[in-house]
Amino acid sequence: MNIMLSIHDVMPRHLTAVSQLIEKTRALGWPPATLLVVPHADWSAEQIDQLKSWSAQGHPLAGHGWTHHVEQFGGWWHRLHSALISRDVAEHLALDANGILALMRRCHGWFADQGLPAPTLYVPPAWALGNLPTRRLTEQPFEAVETLRGILTIKTGRRDYRALLGYEADNALRALALRTSNAANRRWAASQGLRIGLHPPDADLLLAADLWNDLTRFSPRLPKAD
Structure with missing residues (x-):
């Protein structure tokens, strides 16, 4: 399956959470995720160096x-x-x-x-x-x-045209909407290809379990269950 994994909202205040997502996705067998960078922020030289390091590790910016x-x-x-x-x-x-x-x-x-x-x-x-x-x-x-x-x-x-999965659900209404959308997109993924869009707080929000299940299920480098 043609899959694109991206991490959104890469900005100074989110770098710790972004780093954690990078570590966890790599542990689950994913190649380097595309990092979506927000320029207009108070970026320090050290934080710019972190972006350069991630880029050197294969993460497209x-x-x-x-x-x-x-x-x-x-x-x-x-x-x-x-x-x-x-x-x-x-x-x-x-x-x-x-x-x-x-x-x-x-x-x-x-x-x-x-x-x-x-x-x-x-x-x-x-x-x-x-x-x-x-x-x-x-x-x-x-x-x-x-x-x-x-x-x-x-x-x-x-x-x-690729199906899209997202998990940024900070209230019950958004969780319901995303669960409904994600369910449809999982079905379409086999024929359309797939995009998985992660946001820095996702691991602490209402769809965290769905996030980890999907990252495991669709991992290109983990063996699939029979």
Whole structure:
């Protein structure tokens, strides 16, 4: 099965939890996860060195927004999206197309400014790309963009439709919604391929048991039960 494992929200305050997820996924037989890095934070030189170390160990680095926080909502749809799905992290939804493109360019440039490898993948916070026509994605430097629908390669226009599992459930309603979505996506995974998106607090939230069960079940390097 074609599987992509990613760890979201890589920023200074989450590095300890990210490190723990890296250790546990490697222990379960996973290859290095893609790390989704949020640039606009108070990164110290030591923390940048940690990103460089993870990159050297084989973890691809990807862009993940700029602030990962919304200062002002962009209308009723953004407020509804925040209440049901994204809370206050879907920063793209507060911007127009030009603002989104500027954010993506700024995100990409940050990696070079820190002496980090240039990322090829961009994942908007909460997978919400916002009001940006697909045809305008050629105006930004990332080679591919991941949304809820899958991973779009900009040059070819090809979209890789993979099922998606997530576990960021901090209340009963989100837990129910994610359990329902995850159940459907597990069934589709065999034919579509699979994405597993981890967030730093997931191991302490309501779907922690599901998380570890899935990481064991889908591990590419653990023997499967008969």
